Amino acid sequence: MEAELVALASAGAAALVQQMVGEAWEQARGRVTAFLARRSGQDAAVIGEELDEARGELVEAERSGDEEARTEALAEWRGRMRRALRNDPEGAAELRAWLDELEDASAAPRQVVRTHNTISGGTQNGTVIQTGTVGRIDLGGTPTG
Template sequence: MDAELTALAAAGATALVQQMVTDGWEGVRGRVAALFSRGSGDEEGAVAGELEEARDEVVAARDTGDVAVADDVRAEWRSRLRRRLAADPDAVAELRALLAELGPDDGPSGSVVHNSISGGVQHGQVIQAHTVGDLTIGDSRDRQGR
């Protein structure tokens, strides 16, 4: 069950960070804060504040292109979610329901991509990217006919 909780916490943290930069953030923030507080209004407010601070960090980092901040926030909330799920079995169902509502198409890219590489390839390059600009593979002299 620990591996299952770890995977669920990772999925939850990923969805949480993705939602931080969407229009649906307030609803998600409220649901996650409620998941952590489970009936304690004071605790719910504190968690909502922590989530909002994390969102501010992610938004500011996105504006500067610093992807490490989102990774750090994701790791922090993955750990917190894992501990919460281990301590409260009812939270497992709550998080699963939230993830099901968000669905795979609600992420920032609007889609899910699955890639696989197979065959007899012994070497070569594989590039996966959202955006690629000014890319040169090989020697630039090859393109100039030299």
């Protein structure tokens, strides 16, 4: 049973770290804060602050190219989740449910938009560019007026 809890704690930590740098952070933060607070006896506000601090460090580290930060975050939160599950093995069902929800959300079908364009009017010597959304692009030129 211990090996199963360690594997679950590892999966939970990996999901948490992934959520820290993702768009659904607030939802993940709430779930993990409650999960850890119930099993550690710590104040939920303190855990939430620790999660926010860890997220800030991880986001900054990823911006700066620090590849070790993710490994360190995984180790830290794996240990915390493992201790939480050791304190309350019944919490495994709650952690599994959260992981299942994350998996279901990532497997949800995405909307597919199809576009059909027709080009006419002599484009034999020209360039045609079609795009949906363009983020920041630097073509190496100097900005003009």
